[in-house]
Amino acid sequence: MTKEKIYTAALIIIGDExxxxxxxxxxxxxxxxxxxxxxxxxxxxxxxxxxxQKIIDTVSELRDTDNGGHDxxxxxxxxxPTHDDITTESIAExxxxxxxxxxxxxxALLSYYKDESEITxxxxxxxxxxxxxxxxxNPVSGAPGINIENVYIFAGVPRIMQSMFDAVAPTLQGxxxxxxxxVTADLAESHVADxxxxxxxxxxxxxIGSYPQYKNGRFGTCLVLRGIDEAAMNASTQEVVDxxxxxxxxxxxxx
Amino acid sequence: MTKEKIYTAALIIIGDExxxxxxxxxxxxxxxxxxxxxxxxxxxxxxxxxxxQKIIDTVSELRDTDNGGHDxxxxxxxxxPTHDDITTESIAExxxxxxxxxxxxxxALLSYYKDESEITxxxxxxxxxxxxxxxxxNPVSGAPGINIENVYIFAGVPRIMQSMFDAVAPTLQGxxxxxxxxVTADLAESHVADxxxxxxxxxxxxxIGSYPQYKNGRFGTCLVLRGIDEAAMNASTQEVVDxxxxxxxxxxxxx
Numbered sequence: 001m002t003k004e005k006i007y008t009a010a011l012i013i014i015g016d017e018x019x020x021x022x023x024x025x026x027x028x029x030x031x032x033x034x035x036x037x038x039x040x041x042x043x044x045x046x047x048x049x050x051x052x053q054k055i056i057d058t059v060s061e062l063r064d065t066d067n068g069g070h071d072x073x074x075x076x077x078x079x080x081p082t083h084d085d086i087t088t089e090s091i092a093e094x095x096x097x098x099x100x101x102x103x104x105x106x107x108a109l110l111s112y113y114k115d116e117s118e119i120t121x122x123x124x125x126x127x128x129x130x131x132x133x134x135x136x137x138n139p140v141s142g143a144p145g146i147n148i149e150n151v152y153i154f155a156g157v158p159r160i161m162q163s164m165f166d167a168v169a170p171t172l173q174g175x176x177x178x179x180x181x182x183v184t185a186d187l188a189e190s191h192v193a194d195x196x197x198x199x200x201x202x203x204x205x206x207x208i209g210s211y212p213q214y215k216n217g218r219f220g221t222c223l224v225l226r227g228i229d230e231a232a233m234n235a236s237t238q239e240v241v242d243x244x245x246x247x248x249x250x251x252x253x254x255x
Numbered sequence: 256m257t258k259e260k261i262y263t264a265a266l267i268i269i270g271d272e273x274x275x276x277x278x279x280x281x282x283x284x285x286x287x288x289x290x291x292x293x294x295x296x297x298x299x300x301x302x303x304x305x306x307x308q309k310i311i312d313t314v315s316e317l318r319d320t321d322n323g324g325h326d327x328x329x330x331x332x333x334x335x336p337t338h339d340d341i342t343t344e345s346i347a348e349x350x351x352x353x354x355x356x357x358x359x360x361x362x363a364l365l366s367y368y369k370d371e372s373e374i375t376x377x378x379x380x381x382x383x384x385x386x387x388x389x390x391x392x393n394p395v396s397g398a399p400g401i402n403i404e405n406v407y408i409f410a411g412v413p414r415i416m417q418s419m420f421d422a423v424a425p426t427l428q429g430x431x432x433x434x435x436x437x438v439t440a441d442l443a444e445s446h447v448a449d450x451x452x453x454x455x456x457x458x459x460x461x462x463i464g465s466y467p468q469y470k471n472g473r474f475g476t477c478l479v480l481r482g483i484d485e486a487a488m489n490a491s492t493q494e495v496v497d498x499x500x501x502x503x504x505x506x507x508x509x510x
Contacts, residue, residue: 016462194377211411
């Protein structure tokens with residue numbers, strides 16, 4: 001049996017607002033979950049500042065599938081009308097592409113702003129698209145996302161990013177989605193560690209993660225199993241349930 | 256006047272739970288804000304999976320100050336007792352260091368677990384420390400963090416990570432902290448873009464960011480100014496306030 005190709009993706013979050021701690025990123029979880037439904041695994045996230053060379057280097061590295069890069073690279077942030085929005089021009093440079101006014105993008109802006117006199121130079125910038133790139137529809141605020149080869153340039157505002165992601169999701173090629181199950185027990189993770197390691201050895205194709213939780217002054221543990229094969233998932237989950245029961249957890253939460 | 260050195264840091268979040276979208280990272284904001292108070296800027300965050308070679312490569316790259324790396328590198332996650340906790344052994348390998356049982360770390364575990372019979376092989380793993388590394392006190396759960404040169408290895412659980420971070424924060428050398436001010440207006444960011452770009456040109460040492468917000472079906476904008484020089488901060492903030500007022504915002508929120 002040939003091993004199935006595993007499709008992977010990276011996410012680049014561009015912007016000083018996350019790095020300064022002001023804003024909490026909300027895009028990673030959305031993209032991770034939706035990608036998984038397409039059978040694509042999010043393997044790496046990078047948060048970088050609005051720095052042209054940094055954007056160029058990061059996109060070039062992560063999209064290079066021949067050298068440890070990923071099948072898909074998504075960026076969020078920095079495609080708006082203000083001076084600190086430099087994502088599009090930076091990625092165009094990474095691809096050696098010129099920016100040009102896109103008639104389609106301009107029409108979308110016009111449809112949103114209603115009147116040509118409202119399309120200021122700053123707003124027009126959002127219709128300057130790398131020559132030959134594909135546009136990603138933005139039903140929320142007019143300015144489109146951009147797709148160049150395996151790179152997808154999205155807005156940073158979660159509501160807009162989500163609509164852009166949903167527009168391209170069906171076009172992404174992926175493998176089988178990972179299934180996840182979790183077993184949560186009121187036991188310290190050091191208590192389950194030995195038994196868990198043995199289960200992991202018996203199921204090499206299931207990734208078993210152990211995540212300590214601290215609630216109400218006590219440590220508990222969430223054990224997460226991820227895999228593609230349903231039979232192996234069911235069997236390994238049952239073994240984890242048996243393990244925590246044998247250690248004294250009477251009512252593990254299975255989800 | 257000599258330009259002051261700017262101290263920078265990178266954060267590496269290690270673990271599949273963030274990449275799968277299950278868990279929302281809460282450590283970035285804490286570290287970013289606390290670092291800024293020490294005069295250190297968080298310049299990059301990477302979220303990577305529990306993969307030995309990936310951990311080695313990422314730590315080695317980001318800590319290399321001669322090649323675009325940072326003065327400080329912090330890692331969170333993967334230092335617990337279970338089979339998927341491979342951060343310590345991976346970073347030891349990145350430094351070419353052997354692991355050895357640390358008497359101090361073992362004593363801390365013993366003090367936490369009370370009885371030697373409770374120190375299972377899995378728990379003992381948390382006292383296996385790279386030879387010559389410094390320990391970072393963990394008053395919450397016994398197992399220490401680790402410091403090797405400019406790399407700090409912390410737990411992933413926010414409460415534990417925070418206590419470890421707070422223990423080392425006073426020892427970090429930094430410059431002047433950045434001061435941030437924000438001006439929030441009920442205006443689309445494309446509306447303020449032209450005027451804002453002019454203000455940015457007049458204050459090259461103040462970083463002005465524009466962050467669109469979407470609330471109650473309307474777009475607003477949060478304009479954030481960051482800098483070290485108080486006079487320039489005050490003057491540029493006033494100009495931004497004047498700008499949004501000239502565009503029709505009667506009551507900008509200044510914070």
